[in-house]
Amino acid sequence: xxxxxxxxxxxxxxxxxxxxxxxxxxxxxxxxxxxxxxxxxxxxxxxxxxxxxxxxxxxxxxxxxxxxxxxxxxxxxxxxxxxxxxxxxxxxxxxxxxxxxxxxxxxxxxxxxxxxxxxxxxxxxxxxxxxxxxxxxxxxxxxxxxxxxxxxxxxxxxxxxxxxxxxxxxxxxxxxxxxxxxxxxxxxxxxxxxxxxxxxxxxxxxxxxxxxxxxxxxxxxxxxxxxxxxxxxxxxxxxxxxxxxxxxxxxxxxxxxxxxxxxxxxxxxxxxxxxxxxxxxxxxxxxxxxxxxxxxxxxxxxxxxxxxxxxxxxxxxxxxxxxxxxxxxxxxxxxxxxxxxxxxxxxxxxxxxxxxxxxxxxxxxxxxxxxxxxxxxxxxxxxxxxxxxxxxxxxxxxxxxxxxxxxxxxxxxxxxxxxxxxxxxxxxxxxxxxxxxxxxxxxxxxxxxxxxxxxxxxxxxxxxxxxxxxxxxxxxxxxxxxxxxxx
Numbered sequence: 001x002x003x004x005x006x007x008x009x010x011x012x013x014x015x016x017x018x019x020x021x022x023x024x025x026x027x028x029x030x031x032x033x034x035x036x037x038x039x040x041x042x043x044x045x046x047x048x049x050x051x052x053x054x055x056x057x058x059x060x061x062x063x064x065x066x067x068x069x070x071x072x073x074x075x076x077x078x079x080x081x082x083x084x085x086x087x088x089x090x091x092x093x094x095x096x097x098x099x100x101x102x103x104x105x106x107x108x109x110x111x112x113x114x115x116x117x118x119x120x121x122x123x124x125x126x127x128x129x130x131x132x133x134x135x136x137x138x139x140x141x142x143x144x145x146x147x148x149x150x151x152x153x154x155x156x157x158x159x160x161x162x163x164x165x166x167x168x169x170x171x172x173x174x175x176x177x178x179x180x181x182x183x184x185x186x187x188x189x190x191x192x193x194x195x196x197x198x199x200x201x202x203x204x205x206x207x208x209x210x211x212x213x214x215x216x217x218x219x220x221x222x223x224x225x226x227x228x229x230x231x232x233x234x235x236x237x238x239x240x241x242x243x244x245x246x247x248x249x250x251x252x253x254x255x256x257x258x259x260x261x262x263x264x265x266x267x268x269x270x271x272x273x274x275x276x277x278x279x280x281x282x283x284x285x286x287x288x289x290x291x292x293x294x295x296x297x298x299x300x301x302x303x304x305x306x307x308x309x310x311x312x313x314x315x316x317x318x319x320x321x322x323x324x325x326x327x328x329x330x331x332x333x334x335x336x337x338x339x340x341x342x343x344x345x346x347x348x349x350x351x352x353x354x355x356x357x358x359x360x361x362x363x364x365x366x367x368x369x370x371x372x373x374x375x376x377x378x379x380x381x382x383x384x385x386x387x388x389x390x391x392x393x394x395x396x397x398x399x400x401x402x403x404x405x406x407x408x409x410x411x412x413x414x415x416x417x418x419x420x421x422x423x424x425x426x427x428x429x430x431x432x433x434x435x436x437x438x439x440x441x442x443x444x445x446x447x448x449x450x451x452x453x454x455x456x457x458x459x460x461x462x463x464x465x466x467x468x469x470x471x472x473x474x475x476x477x478x479x480x481x482x483x484x485x486x487x
Contacts, residue, residue, distance in 0.1 A: 001048035004056060009069035010107065011098045013182075016205060019198045020186075021073035025066070026095055027116025027126065029159035029171050032062030035134065035442060036450045037155040038141050040458065041177055044152065046102045052155060061175045062157040063115055070098040070110075074118035078192060079185030079252025080302050082286055087192065089185060089252050090120025093128055096181060107209075109181050110154075114173040127163045130156075131439045133172040134450055136263040138438070140176070142430040142457040143260055148238045149231070151261035152177040156450075158442070170443070178261060180210055184303040185252035191306035203310060206256055221310040226319045229300055231258025233323050236296045237330035240289075241338065242426070243269035243366045247279040247483065249287050249295045251302050265483035268429045270474050272359040272366040278483055297323050338370050339402070340378070340421045341409050351405060354398050362390040365473050367429050374421025377414050378406040426460035427471045433478025434470060 014021065037052035051057055059065045066072070074091040081089075095118070097110040113136070114128025133156045143150035154175040161171035182202070190199035207214060207224050217223035235258050239246065245267045246253075246260065253262035267278035274290040282288070287295060300323060304316040328349075335352045336344065359369065369388070373381050382399040389395040406417075434453055441449040456470045464470075 002046045003048065004051050004054075004060060005067075007045060007047075007067065007069075007100045009067065009071075009098045010101050011069075011071045012107070012209060013075070013096060013099065013109075013180075013205070014071040014073050016201060019195070020202065021075045021091075021096065022119050024072055024074045024095055024116075024118045026063030026072060026097075026112055026173075028063035029157065029161045029173060031160040032058040032064065032157050033159070034058050035130070035156040035158045035172065035447050036137060036454055038137070038153060038454065038458075040144075041141065041152045041154045044102060044106070044108055044177060045100055045154075057155070058157050061112065061155055062159060062173055063112070067098070072097050072112075072115075074120055075181060075186070076120060076189060077183055077185035077252055078189040079183070079250050080188070080299070081250045081252070082282075082284075085188075085192070086252075088120070088189070091118055092121040092124050093118070093126040094176075107179060108177045109179065111176040111178065111181055112173055113176055114171060125163065127161070127171045128173060129163050129165060129169040130158055130172040130443060131169070132264075133158075133174040134439050134442060135266070135435055136174050136176070138430055138435055138450070138454060138457065139263045139266055140261075141454060142460070143244070145458050145460050146238075146242055146426060146429075148242065148244065149235050149257075149259040151255075151259055158447075176261070178255070178257070178259060180206070180255070180257055181261075182206055182210075182256040183252050184254040184256065184299060184306070185250075186256070187303060187306040188251060191309070196309060199306075199309065203307075210257060219311070219315070221307065222315050222319065225304065225307060225311060225316065226322065228256060228258060228303070229319055229323050230326050232296055232300060233326035234258070234330045235260060236292055237327050237334065239292060240331055241334040242429075243272070243289075245269070245276060245278040245287075245289045246292065247282070247287055249292060249299060251299050254299050254303075267432050267483060269366045270431060270479050271363040272356060272369075274356065274360055280483065293324075293327060296327070334424070337424045338421070340374055340406065340417050342412075342420075343409050345405070345408075348405075351398075351401060354401075358389055358391060358394055358398060362388060362395075364388050367426060368471075368473065370425040371422070371427050371471075374418055374425055376418075378403050378417075423461055427463055428456050428460045428467070430457055431474050431478065432481045432483065433474045436478070436481060 039049040072095040076090040078087050094113040095115040099107050101107045117126035137153040137156045140150050140153035157173045159171050163169050163171040211224040214220045214223035247265035255261050265279035276289040277285050438449040438453045456467050
């Protein structure tokens with residue numbers, strides 16, 4: 001394990017130069033204090049978890065101190081926001097402090113969010129508030145624990161610095177980790193500003209560092225784009241299977257690596273609702289839960305347009321054509337496993353669709369239904385779950401099909417079925433009301449609930465003694481929380 005002063009920096013993106021980012025120093029927060037840290041994320045940097053409790057830890061991740069080898073840069077990019085193109089965006093409140101590589105040879109960006117104003121802040125103050133920082137921290141680590149590709153979060157540092165949103169709040173910083181923070185919007189920026197040399201340099205950077213295996217293909221850039229398509233198809237399939245709503249799928253929020261990042265008004269479904277909109281600013285429902293699948297393809301098309309200098313239009317269209325079949329295959333595979341099925345049949349898609357329609361019409365808790373379905377033998381489980389449904393005749397018809405499907409699936413013990421289903425059906429998810437309870441306590445100076453919730457969510461599939469309150473249906477007030485982009 002390493003101490004903080006033993007991190008090894010290799011700032012590869014910074015070496016691309018001033019056309020790609022601007023040198024900016026973070027603005028320190030007043031009276032910094034540790035809110036929460038992730039031991040699992042610290043392990044990615046080979047850091048001893050004990051260093052999180054030292055004063056220098058809070059000073060480093062609140063802008064008061066900086067490693068001599070760090071090279072903080074604000075990245076420039078553009079993007080399509082709610083379908084409309086914005087020519088220049090960039091890191092308006094975040095800084096890429098530098099890249100660190102661990103003993104396994106992995107490179108990790110240290111990205112400090114809430115670090116103050118940059119040339120790309122536009123009308124913003126460059127700050128993040130405590131509530132948004134806590135939400136991003138919890139979401140990053142919770143998604144990773146569920147097996148959903150995501151950026152990671154090392155820590156949240158709170159402060160006494162006042163920040164104005166709808167009301168006065170306290171400033172905070174979250175330290176985000178990812179192998180890269182290059183977005184679809186990076187390629188769009190250099191494409192639309194007609195800077196082919198820089199765009200080519202960026203493409204080489206991403207290809208060499210993040211998709212080196214594509215170098216072996218006849219058309220490396222096309223191979224890279226196909227990989228990006230597949231990664232995004234798989235990521236969004238996992239979002240849909242686990243009921244995760246991103247909320248702001250702008251192209252500047254889409255990672256070139258196919259990982260979830262830039263958390264704003266996200267939410268996990270409580271009651272199943274295919275039309276759920278988690279962002280109260282999304283008046284048209286562009287980023288509703290069910291619309292995430294076509295929007296994923298739309299965003300990939302926007303990236304494809306930016307890659308036309310390197311790849312033929314016909315080849316890009318062919319690669320884009322892989323998206324929906326790949327998504328459907330990943331999604332159906334995971335939903336089969338969530339239903340406890342180990343084999344594939346042609347009617348499985350219809351079985352899933354019929355269930356979701358019944359859940360939609362009855363307001364059934366999405367996460368708890370699947371968990372309880374695996375608690376007991378199929379016949380007994382569906383009998384107990386029946387009372388959650390309004391359309392009893394419809395559910396009985398589905399339950400008959402499901403029980404017959406389970407019988408055809410294979411010869412295994414009920415205990416094997418239970419273990420297999422519980423390994424993919426979480427008992428604990430990051431419900432908005434749980435996050436809100438933790439935030440309310442943290443805003444009053446009590447960080448224990450944030451830390452406890454983080455620990456529970458780090459083992460979402462394991463039943464944890466004394467944590468029953470985290471596996472309950474939310475109260476009515478908890479189902480209708482409005483989440484904004486500033487949240």
